[in-house]
Amino acid sequence: MLSNIAQKMLLKIGPETAHDLMILGLKKTCNTPLANLYRQNLSSKPLSVMGLEFPNRVGLAAGLDKNGEAIDAFYDMGFGHVEIGTVTPRAQPGNPKPRIFRIPEKKAIINRMGFNNQGIERVLCNLSKKKTEGIVGINIGKNRNTPLEKSTEDYLFCLDQVYPFASYVTVNISSPNTPELRSLQFGSFLSELLSRLKERQDELANRYDRYVPLVIKIAPDLNISEIKSISEAVLEINLDGIIATNTTVDHSPVVDFKHSKEEGGLSGAPLFESSIKVISALYKLLGNKIPIIGVGGIMTAEDAEKIFSSGAKLIQIYSGFIYHGPNLIKRINSLDD
Numbered sequence: 065m066l067s068n069i070a071q072k073m074l075l076k077i078g079p080e081t082a083h084d085l086m087i088l089g090l091k092k093t094c095n096t097p098l099a100n101l102y103r104q105n106l107s108s109k110p111l112s113v114m115g116l117e118f119p120n121r122v123g124l125a126a127g128l129d130k131n132g133e134a135i136d137a138f139y140d141m142g143f144g145h146v147e148i149g150t151v152t153p154r155a156q157p158g159n160p161k162p163r164i165f166r167i168p169e170k171k172a173i174i175n176r177m178g179f180n181n182q183g184i185e186r187v188l189c190n191l192s193k194k195k196t197e198g199i200v201g202i203n204i205g206k207n208r209n210t211p212l213e214k215s216t217e218d219y220l221f222c223l224d225q226v227y228p229f230a231s232y233v234t235v236n237i238s239s240p241n242t243p244e245l246r247s248l249q250f251g252s253f254l255s256e257l258l259s260r261l262k263e264r265q266d267e268l269a270n271r272y273d274r275y276v277p278l279v280i281k282i283a284p285d286l287n288i289s290e291i292k293s294i295s296e297a298v299l300e301i302n303l304d305g306i307i308a309t310n311t312t313v314d315h316s317p318v319v320d321f322k323h324s325k326e327e328g329g330l331s332g333a334p335l336f337e338s339s340i341k342v343i344s345a346l347y348k349l350l351g352n353k354i355p356i357i358g359v360g361g362i363m364t365a366e367d368a369e370k371i372f373s374s375g376a377k378l379i380q381i382y383s384g385f386i387y388h389g390p391n392l393i394k395r396i397n398s399l400d401d
């Protein structure tokens with residue numbers, strides 16, 4: 065498939081330029097005959113999770129299409145859902161470049177993008193141009209210059225804005241690239257944030273007469289007692305789902321490789337062990353009460369199989385897509401053929 069050749073060529077140029085070119089190329093070609101270059105007609109494997117009907121179990125993880133510019137193209141490739149964002153109330157530039165680094169020997173990426181995005185208003189305008197029916201998750205975060213104590217206001221603002229347009233909403237409290245963000249995963253910060261969001265979700269469900277599931281996305285760098293407290297909070301508040309995991313701050317699996325000392329979150333193959341541990345621990349605590357969406361280091365169909373076996377109902381990929389292209393979606397989707 066031509067898209068696999070394009071993907072190999074993109075791996076030869078700088079990661080952020082490659083990313084921007086890919087999004088631009090997809091944005092320009094989706095909904096035109098050129099979309100046939102990457103369209104994959106996968107067998108339908110519908111399943112119901114969080115009250116939503118997913119066409120298959122493989123989704124695009126947040127961060128690739130932060131501004132929701134090429135959603136139709138990702139559906140064409142066969143993704144069963146696309147998560148856009150992280151989007152913040154106001155547009156922000158993110159960290160200075162360079163801020164994405166590939167470690168090809170380890171099929172890994174380190175990034176410290178820092179929630180660069182066009183801001184909620186513009187992202188919703190992009191989303192309104194989407195032509196294909198499909199599941200779209202909107203991942204929300206706080207602006208970098210919003211103090212931690214005021215972060216709930218940013219999340220509530222985002223929830224209000226995105227609610228009518230999202231299939232589900234993800235509360236990102238686990239990016240390592242926004243100072244202090246990950247402290248929202250703990251103690252009173254977490255319970256206050258989740259209970260305020262849940263309350264607002266109920267109000268919005270009444271207002272729009274439509275229930276939009278709310279999920280949180282957590283880090284892989286959590287110990288068992290932290291995973292336990294998060295599970296308790298999620299159960300108590302009756303959240304709709306949990307995405308595990310974001311990138312890791314532990315760079316030890318890539319030490320000795322070029323870029324290993326770059327600050328930021330590590331993703332790709334070396335993340336797999338940590339994310340599957342978190343998913344397994346969550347599943348032991350939550351069982352089938354709260355669905356888990358597994359993400360982190362899924363580079364092959366076998367990895368995906370292991371994540372499903374450890375309890376995830378759906379999966380998402382980012383780095384696997386960068387290194388293996390749309391073919392990976394097809395291989396994972398063929399698992400039960």
Ligand SMILES: Cc1cc2nc3c(=O)[nH]c(=O)nc-3n(C[C@H](O)[C@H](O)[C@H](O)COP(=O)(O)O)c2cc1C
Nearest residue numbers: 125126127150175309310331332360361381382383
């Ligand atoms: C360059 C880059 C940017 C990312 N941006 C976001 C983001 O904005 N929000 C988010 O929740 N996760 C973000 N992620 C994390 C991914 O969604 C995913 O959780 C993580 O990369 C682990 O999956 P993977 O090993 O398949 O890449 C980003 C990852 C990368 C590599």
